[in-house]
Amino acid sequence: MNKTISDIAQMAGVAKSTVSRFLNGGSVSEDTRQKIERIIKQYNYVPNTFAQSLKAKKTSIIGTVVPRLDSFATSQTLIGIDEELRNNQYQMLIANTSQDMQREIDAIYDFARQKVSGIILLAAEVTDAHLKAVEDIGIPVLLVGQQHEQLHSLVHNDDQAGYEMGKHVVEKGHRKIVYIGVTERDQAVGIHRKQGFKRAIDECGGCDVTYYETSFKMSEAIITAEAILKESKPTIIVGATDNIALGVMKISFSNKIQIPQDLSVTGFGGYEITEMIHPTLTTVKYHYFEAGQVAAQHIIRLVKGELVEQCTILDVEIIPRESVDKI
Template sequence: MVTIADIAKIAGVSKSTVSRYLNGGSISDATRKKIERVIDANSYSPNKFAQSLKAKKTNIIGTIVPRLDSYATSQTLIGIDEQLRELDCQLVISNSSQDLNREIENIYSLAKQKVAGIILLATEITDGHLEAFRQAQIPVILVGQQHDQLHSIIHKDYESGYELGKYVLQKGHRNIAYLGVTEKDIAVGIKRKEGFKKAVEGQPDTLVHYFETSFNIKGAMERVPEIIEEYQPSIIVCATDNIALGALKAAYMKGLRVPEDLSLTGFGGYDITEITYPGITTAKFYYKEAGRMAAKDITKLVNGEELGKISFTKYEIIERESVDNLL
């Protein structure tokens, strides 16, 4: 592997001169051309991360994710990475493993690495987050959550919840269970539920029971049987596709047919919901598009461009076989 020292020796200049060239510093035209010829001849590619630690301005964007084993996270990261590559920027990923303290530590850590900006796939914004961002003094974009002090890219959680609620009513369901998550997550735990509530409020002869579970499939599998036994809903509206997958498994373990005995819906539009049998009706979010938007917006902020506080991604209701028509 060719190093800066090798380039300097071949070009007949000092290492500091090569370093100044790589960081955009001031050197003579003759020296610049000499270094460029040596770099081209040896196919030298500088370590941009190491470069950035010495530079005043970097092309590295830090992205903090709550978990890596998530369809939404992976799709968003793909979008971020693809767009940053097109913008000649690099991506550094920090995983918090759903630990808010670790998430805040990651903010400080990325700031010390002199990243140009931070994209946070947020679940909850605390005072600790805000203080970390204040001390970091670098641009920040939230994805998935909204905060009035930060730039945000959010999915239309309320609107999709409302539209899915209307869809469920149009299918004739009046005994409904809504299986959500903690309200600490504003987007998934509150906004989706509020949209759904608005859609069904005032509907005659309609009974809706609201429950909470974890984000994972296993949690839903454990929660759903008691809901079925106690309330016998005709449909369970699940706040995420993972919850819907857990509900689907739980229904089959109880010997129920979907959708004949129990209907199900989700949110997210995960690829697997299309290949399960039956396919799961869901509110599909475009996570990769959100990632691309985040990458574009963070580079705008880094470059000092004006940017609105909130950007929205699109969604659509994908109708599959998991909802029975009772009318």
């Protein structure tokens, strides 16, 4: 059952006028503010009049929710968003959720209470709670990196990226292959990227492929790769991200495994570091900066009430380098 402003006031032990003053940015004591905020977050309360006030008075601020800041993909996307917003006289607020889904939900409501005009959401997974939050706040939300039929989305072509990498691997003669992916809760990386790769492998036939799962953290990819290399001797390991591939390379060097003479390695992402290391890493380049620019353009159009296609798919580009040997 949805809570009313009277319910919030009663639970906080304050007058309705105090809650109203808080919701409209007025002055309340620190203790009262904390109590009201805690109750509002607990019940995901958004007043019915809030969406109306947003429509009546737009701001020039766009909220951006990101799962982590220590990521090349995230930082490049944010730079693109920020540059394009500034060029259009908008400002960006950033909420870092540290890959905590509840913090993502809270950030959506928090941004709404701060009266941002729109929200750009970089999420690994879209749940019913995300969709409810978007419906509750009544302001434009653009999903970046994942696709959902109920949200305007901007995605990289992960299926094509996986397919191009799979074709490259088999064209280089590799048949004993290890693919290290991530959780399928992340549809883009965990599902679509792997599906594209599988499609290319199936077209080739005669391949011995083993699929493993790790996290996005390089430290955990190192542990996974070390266990794999103790059990088997693939000719190539395909990491679902550049971080995973770099973890594979690190543990290989530690175990005196030469790349690419003893083991070939590939990744996805096109991080800058991949062309500085030796050997340079074969990867699929994702245009994160450009994605940020397009995301900013789309959210501005949505804020203005203009039409935006439901899903925009950005191209990717395979970059063959030194880390893959031809068999």
